[in-house]
Amino acid sequence: xxxxxxxxxxxxxxxxxxxxxxxxxxxxxxxxxxxxxxxxxxxxxxxxxxxxxxxxxxxxxxxxxxxxxxxxxxxxxxxxxxxxxxxxxxxxxxxxxxxxxxxxxxxxxxxxxxxxxxxxxxxxxxxxxxxxxxxxxxxxxxxxxxxxxxxxxxxxxxxxxxxxxxxxxxxxxxxxxxxxxxxxxxxxxxxxxxxxxxxxxxxxxxxxxxxxxxxxxxxxxxxxxxxxxxxxxxxxxxxxxxxxxxxxxxxxxxxxxxxxxxxxxxxxxxxxxxxxxxxxxxxxxxxxxxxxxxxxxxxxxxxxxxxxxxxxxxxxxxxxxxxxxxxxxxxxxxxxxxxxxxxxxxxxxxxxxxxxxxxxxxxxxxxx
Amino acid sequence: xxxxxxxxxxxxxxxxxxxxxxxxxxxxxxxxxxxxxxxxxxxxxxxxxxxxxxxxxxxxxxxxxxxxxxxxxxxxxxxxxxxxxxxxxxxxxxxxxxxxxxxxxxxxxxxxxxxxxxxxxxxxxxxxxxxxxxxxxxxxxxxxxxxxxxxxxxxxxxxxxxxxxxxxxxxxxxxxxxxxxxxxxxxxxxxxxxxxxxxxxxxxxxxxxxxxxxxxxxxxxxxxxxxxxxxxxxxxxxxxxxxxxxxxxxxxxxxxxxxxxxxxxxxxxxxxxxxxxxxxxxxxxxxxxxxxxxxxxxxxxxxxxxxxxxxx
Numbered sequence: 001x002x003x004x005x006x007x008x009x010x011x012x013x014x015x016x017x018x019x020x021x022x023x024x025x026x027x028x029x030x031x032x033x034x035x036x037x038x039x040x041x042x043x044x045x046x047x048x049x050x051x052x053x054x055x056x057x058x059x060x061x062x063x064x065x066x067x068x069x070x071x072x073x074x075x076x077x078x079x080x081x082x083x084x085x086x087x088x089x090x091x092x093x094x095x096x097x098x099x100x101x102x103x104x105x106x107x108x109x110x111x112x113x114x115x116x117x118x119x120x121x122x123x124x125x126x127x128x129x130x131x132x133x134x135x136x137x138x139x140x141x142x143x144x145x146x147x148x149x150x151x152x153x154x155x156x157x158x159x160x161x162x163x164x165x166x167x168x169x170x171x172x173x174x175x176x177x178x179x180x181x182x183x184x185x186x187x188x189x190x191x192x193x194x195x196x197x198x199x200x201x202x203x204x205x206x207x208x209x210x211x212x213x214x215x216x217x218x219x220x221x222x223x224x225x226x227x228x229x230x231x232x233x234x235x236x237x238x239x240x241x242x243x244x245x246x247x248x249x250x251x252x253x254x255x256x257x258x259x260x261x262x263x264x265x266x267x268x269x270x271x272x273x274x275x276x277x278x279x280x281x282x283x284x285x286x287x288x289x290x291x292x293x294x295x296x297x298x299x300x301x302x303x304x305x306x307x308x309x310x311x312x313x314x315x316x317x318x319x320x321x322x323x324x325x326x327x328x329x330x331x332x333x334x335x336x337x338x339x340x341x342x343x344x345x346x347x348x349x350x351x352x353x354x355x356x357x358x359x360x361x362x363x364x365x366x367x368x
Numbered sequence: 369x370x371x372x373x374x375x376x377x378x379x380x381x382x383x384x385x386x387x388x389x390x391x392x393x394x395x396x397x398x399x400x401x402x403x404x405x406x407x408x409x410x411x412x413x414x415x416x417x418x419x420x421x422x423x424x425x426x427x428x429x430x431x432x433x434x435x436x437x438x439x440x441x442x443x444x445x446x447x448x449x450x451x452x453x454x455x456x457x458x459x460x461x462x463x464x465x466x467x468x469x470x471x472x473x474x475x476x477x478x479x480x481x482x483x484x485x486x487x488x489x490x491x492x493x494x495x496x497x498x499x500x501x502x503x504x505x506x507x508x509x510x511x512x513x514x515x516x517x518x519x520x521x522x523x524x525x526x527x528x529x530x531x532x533x534x535x536x537x538x539x540x541x542x543x544x545x546x547x548x549x550x551x552x553x554x555x556x557x558x559x560x561x562x563x564x565x566x567x568x569x570x571x572x573x574x575x576x577x578x579x580x581x582x583x584x585x586x587x588x589x590x591x592x593x594x595x596x597x598x599x600x601x602x603x604x605x606x607x608x609x610x611x612x613x614x615x616x617x618x619x620x621x622x623x624x625x626x627x628x629x630x631x632x633x634x635x636x637x638x639x640x641x642x643x644x645x646x647x648x649x650x651x652x653x654x655x656x657x658x659x660x661x662x663x664x665x666x667x668x669x670x671x672x673x674x675x676x677x678x679x680x
Contacts, residue, residue: 333470343459
C-alpha cells in the first residue's frame with residue numbers, strides 16, 4: 001500500500017533501447033536519413049544562392065532524360081556496382097577495405113601492362129586481362145591482409161596508405177615509360193590498349209552486365225554457401241572460429257584477397273570498357289562511392305543494387321551540373337552527409353516507444 | 369653539409385608540426401574512447417578556412433582562430449552522431465572525411481594555388497638559436513611550431529597523467545561503465561574532448577597553409593590525416609611519443625625534399641611514396657612484436673559506443 005503514495009510518472013510512454021532494430025524500422029530510418037541529408041544539402045545550396053529545385057529537376061533530366069544521360073549513368077553505375085560488391089565482401093567479416101581505389105588502379109596497371117605488350121584474339125585476351133586485373137588487385141591488398149590477420153594491424157589505414165602509392169605508380173607509368181608516344185593528343189596517359197569490351201548501348205559496354213552477374217554471384221554465395229555462413233559468424237565473433245574449425249586468420253586473408261580481386265576486376269573493366277588507357281582518374285573515387293553504396297545497402301544484394309544506383313545518380317548529376325555551380329567535390333560532401341545520417345539512423349531505429357515500466361508496476365498495483 | 373643538415377632538420381620540424389597537432393588531437397579523442405577517422409577532412413577544412421580568413425583579414429592569427437572555430441563546429445557534428453546518438457564511429461569518421469574534403473575543395477576553389485598574403489614568421493629565441501644545426505631548426509621557428517611540438521604535448525601529458533581530471537578522461541576511455549558508476553558523465557567528457565581534438569586537427573590544417581606550405585590546393589593534405597591516425601597507434605597514445613613520431617615523419621618528408629633538391633639518383637616516385645610506406649612499416653613493425661591483446665596501449669573501450677542500458 002506504501003506504493004500508492006509514489007508519484008505518478010508524468011509521461012506514461014518512453015523510448016526504450018532494444019538490442020537490435022526491426023527490419024522495417026531500419027528501412028524507414030534509412031529512407032528518412034537519406035531524405036534528411038538531401039534536405040540539408042538543399043538548404044546549403046539555397047544559402048549559396050542557387051535554386052535547389054531547379055538543380056534537382058536538372059539532375060533528373062541529366063541522368064534519366066535522354067539516351068546520352070542514361071548511357072553516362074550506366075557508365076558510372078558499372079564501376080560503383082563492382083566496387084560496392086568488393087566493399088560488401090570485406091564488410092561481411094567486419095573488414096574495412098578502404099583501399100579499393102588503389103586495388104582498382106593496380107588492377108588497371110596490370111591489365112595495361114599485359115594489354116600493351118601481349119597480343120592475341122580479343123575474346124581470349126579479355127579473359128586473360130580479367131584474370132590479370134584480379135591478380136593485380138589481390139596482390140595490392142596482400143600486405144594489409146596479412147598484417148591484419150597475423151599482427152592485428154588496422155586495415156583501414158594500411159589499405160588507404162597503399163592508395164597513395166598506387167596513384168603515384170599510375171602517374172609515373174602513364175607519364176613515363178608507358179606514355180602515349182603516338183602523339184594522339186592524349187596527355188598523361190598510356191597508349192591505347194587494343195582490346196575492348198563490346199558496347200551495346202552507345203558507349204555503354206557489357207561491363208554493366210558483368211557487374212550484375214557479379215552481384216548475382218555475391219547474392220548466391222551469401223545465401224547458399226557454408227563459406228559465407230562461417231564468414232558471418234567468424235566476423236561477428238573472433239573466438240568462435242576455434243570452436244567451428246575455421247581458421248580466423250586465414251579467413252581474413254582470403255576475404256581481403258577476394259575483395260581486392262573484385263576491385264582489380266573493376267579496374268580491368270574500366271580500362272577495357274571505358275577509358276582504354278592507363279591514366280590518373282580511371283578511378284573517379286569509385287572505391288569511396290562503392291563503400292558508401294555497400295553501407296547504404298547494408299550488404300544485402302538488393303540493397304547494394306539500390307545504393308549503387310543512388311550513388312551513381314548523385315555522382316552523375318554532380319558531374320553533369322558542373323556548369324551549374326556544382327562539382328564532384330560537392331557531391332562527395334553530400335555523400336558524406338548521407339553516410340552520417342544513415343549511420344545515425346541505424347542506432348535511432350533501435351529505439352522503441354514503450355510504456356514506461358514504472359507505469360506498468362503502477363497499473364498492476366492499482367489492479368491489486 | 370652543415371647548411372644541408374640545418375635545412376633538413378628545419379623542414380623536418382616544420383613538417384612534423386602538422387602531424388603533431390593532428391595526432392595530438394586524435395590522441396585526446398581516442399583517450400576518451402572515440403576513434404575519429406575524419407582527420408583528413410578536418411585538416412582540409414582547417415587549411416582552407418585559414419587561407420580564406422587570411423585573404424579577408426590579412427591576419428594569420430585570425431586564420432588560426434577561424435580554423436579552430438570550424439573545427440569545433442565540425443567536431444560537434446561528428447560528436448553528435450558518434451557520441452550522443454552513438455552511431456558507428458568508423459562510419460561517422462569516414463563521413464566526416466568526405467564532408468570535410470568535399471566541402472574544403474568546393475569552397476577553396478576560388479583561392480586554389482594563390483599564395484597566402486600573410487604567414488606566421490619565425491621568432492628567434494635568443495642564445496638557444498645559436499646552437500649549430502639544431503639551434504636554428506628548433507629555436508628559430510614561427511610561434512605555432514613551439515605550440516605544436518612543445519607547449520601542447522607537455523600540457524596534454526600533464527593533463528592526462530598528472531591531474532585528477534586526466535584520470536577521469538582516461539577512465540572514460542578504458543571503462544566507461546565504471547566511470548559512469550563513479551559519477552563521471554561519460555557523454556559530456558567524450559563530447560568535449562572529441563570537439564577539442566577536432567579543433568586541434570583543424571588548427572593542424574591552418575598550420576599547414578599558414579606555416580608550412582603557404583597556399584591551398586586540392587591535394588595539399590596528402591594523406592596527413594591518415595598518417596596522424598597511424599602515428600597515434602605508433603606512439604601508443606602517449607602525447608610525448610606522438611611528438612617524437614611526428615618529427616621522425618617530418619624528417620622523412622624533408623629527406624624527400626633534400627633528395628630532389630640535390631638530384632640524388634632516386635626516382636621521385638619512390639621519394640614521394642616514402643611517408644606512406646613508412647606509415648605501413650611503423651604500423652606493422654611494432655605490431656609483430658606486441659601480438660598479445662592490448663599491448664599497444666589502446667584504451668580498452670576505444671571505438672565502442674557507451675550505452676548505459678547495456679552496461680554489464
